[in-house]
Amino acid sequence: MSSLTTSFHGDRTATGPLTFGQRNVLLWIGAESNRWSSVIPLFQPVPDGCTTAGVAAAVSVLIGRHEALRTCYLTGAGEPVQQVIQAGELTTEVCEVHGDEMAFVAALERRLCARPFDLRSELPVRAAIVTRDHRPALVVLIVCHMAVDVGSIEVLRRELTTLLAGADPESLGAPATQPLEAAAAELSAVGQRRSAAALRHWRDRLSQAPLRLAVPVAPGATTAIPQRVRMTSPAAARALDGLAARSSAGRSVHVLAAIAAVLGLRTGTDACLFASVSGNRFHPGFGGYVGPLAQDALVAFSLTAGTFGELVDRAWAGQLAAYRHSRFDPEALWSVIDAVQHRRGHYFGRDWVFNDVGTHLSDAGADVPADTRFAWTDVDQVPVMLFFRLIAVRGALDLELHVDARYFPRGEVELLLRGVERLLVAAARADLPLAELGDVTGCTPLPRGEGWVRVGPHWVELAEVRRLLSDATGGPAAVDRRPDGTLVGYLAGRPGIDLRKVHLDCMALLPDRPSAAAPARYVVCDTAPDDPADPDAWLGRPVVTEGDGR
Missing domain, CATH: 3.30.300.30 (ANL, C-terminal domain)
Structure with a gap:
């Protein structure tokens, strides 16, 4: 292994308040229970003809363009601030692959992630170049979540692809809004009114809907049992094609409605409340933004629809309302949550979360099996009971689920996911009366004794x-x-x-x-x-x- 040091240069040195997104990440980034998501990796193949020095220089161009990648955070006494560094150096590891390439890259990723980022003094990005026969084959970036979200990673991927193809950096155009400008907009009168409206949305929904998935705990289980499963279903994707053709709601909304219906049936509830991660990139000027914009959108809707089509409409309306109210002061939100919990006597567990990342993943759905496939993996941590990640909806429905098996053991999870698939397939044939949900999905309500x-x-x-x-x-x-x-x-x-x-x-x-x-x-x-x-x-x-x- 060797290393290569390159310089980066930006337009300014500046200091200012944090954005809502940065403050949101800062609330949980140091917590042990959330360390699983404190960084986001980027793996970018290198085309033939590139040199190691050229690849490292392309990474430095990205750092110079995007202030989030050259920002430190002062979090001592008083309000935390972001401090943009104008110029500096990045040291990139250069590693020749040995043995199995996938295993080698996985080990490299673990090593780069092993040490927590020092937010006060360290650049929020670590870089490595994997070489094959001493020619660059892959760029690996490990980026602190304080600097990026999934949407940001895809912005960096697009720009890095362009630079590695030999384009001049000037061809990328001017960078998008920078975090300091985003923070100023959020603190403006307009931004504060938007935040206040979002907090009212949260307060209203939290005050009415069920705050928890009330499920029994596995006997003797006192700590989380984290697992991950990925269902890949060509049948569900074909069904989504048909459903989307006769509905104005997108494929993602149909998947969301199916998950809500099956969970509602299984848990015996007639309303749902959950967090859906909003990328917040639909606001003007934020399409190419690099920085953590994503925040929770709180979605609530009734499950007492007559047909699945009606439920999809409710899910879509609930999701749109939630996304309109997904930029807010995160500390103020926790005050709202605490007040509602205290009054109602129920804990808001954020028990299930839906995150549609497929819009950001250019290679989603590339591997399409002939039949439905489940792939299970043990993981170190799980943040909630159920965390759904929708990866792809074309070719095959690619749905990943992080699950705490204390509450939903393996057999239960596969029953739920199969139920989602069966519901979509049945609804594609004809609009399904929800009275037939149990027969179609094979799911039944959880048994509950007289207690x-x-x-x-x-x-x-x-x-x-x-x-x-x-x-x-x-x-x-x-x-x-x-x-x-x-x-x-x-x-x-x-x-x-x-x-x-x-x-x-x-x-x-x-x-x-x-x-x-x-x-x-x-x-x-x-x-x-x-x-x-x-x-x-x-x-x-x-x-x-x-x-x-x-």
Whole structure:
């Protein structure tokens, strides 16, 4: 292995506030549970005739063009800022491939990703050139998520392809909007009004829809069991061709509606609420932007449609409304989420996420099998229960799913994905009445014993609520659901007990308990009955205090 150092030059040195996208990434980039997505790789084949020096120079041109690639972040006391560096040097590794090329490149990627980026002093990009017979064959860029999102990577891929083909850098034209200008626009009066409207959208949807996928946890499973599966289905792609021909909604929306329908059937819910990652590149001036623009769009719609076609229309309307409200102050959003959770007594787990990355991937769908194929891989981490990545919809539906097997074991996952495929195929023949969803997909509602009850739009397991209250208070507890749907918790305590603290302690324990919720009302008695798990046994005991804890 050797290295090559090249210089890069930009237009300015400058300092300013972070964009919404940068602040959003900064909130989670250092968290252990999200390290899986703290970098994004770019693998670019090198055409014949290029030299190693020419390839390294092309990478330096990209760094000079795009300020996000030569920005450090000062995150000490006070508001974090971005600091653009005008000029500097990039050291690129040069590695001759040995043995199996795919394994060699995978090992190189792991090594380049092994050390976290130092946001304060390090360029947010690492580069390597893989050579074959001492001629450049592949460029590998590992870019910190503070500098790019998936859309940015594809901008860099297009420009790098052009440069490696021998084009003059001037042919790329002027760079798009830079992050400092984006931050200024977001802090303007117009940008602040847009952010406020987005926060209202989130508050309204979070206040009405079910916040969790209430599913049982595998016995004995206390930590995440991360896995990844990729379903490749030619049959589903053919069905999407037919569905798209008779609908104004795109193929991606049909896939999304099918996922929502199957999950709704399986979990027994009649409304859905989920995050759909919005690239935010439809705003003027951001098509060629390099920087993290993507933020969550909160999608909500009812699943009580008559036919699949009606459900697709609802999904499309819900998605469009969400995308119009997907640029916002991320810290302010968490204040909104915390307030709604506290009031409703349910945790917003961001349990399932939909990310359509196919529009960014030029080589998506290249490998088309003859029949449906499932490819399973163990992974280090998974951020949520279900993270769907739609990779391709033409030739074969290419749908990847990161899953926490504590909640959805392998057999369950394949049942759900097969259900999505079967639903699309059936709906392509004729608009499918959703009353036939179970027969068509082979999915049935999760079995729920008598301890499961509906509390508003949520399914709740009373035994888990009782365990939550007992763990939060360190004493015996009981839980009951009153005829009006109110969830009441009983506990023993002394006069002066702080019900606000009891409620906060319950809320703090909710993240890993998807079938639990905090009671809407707390009743504190002087002592516990002989059978503290029986809510009827608490009736008639002297009440010390009661309230909602809010």
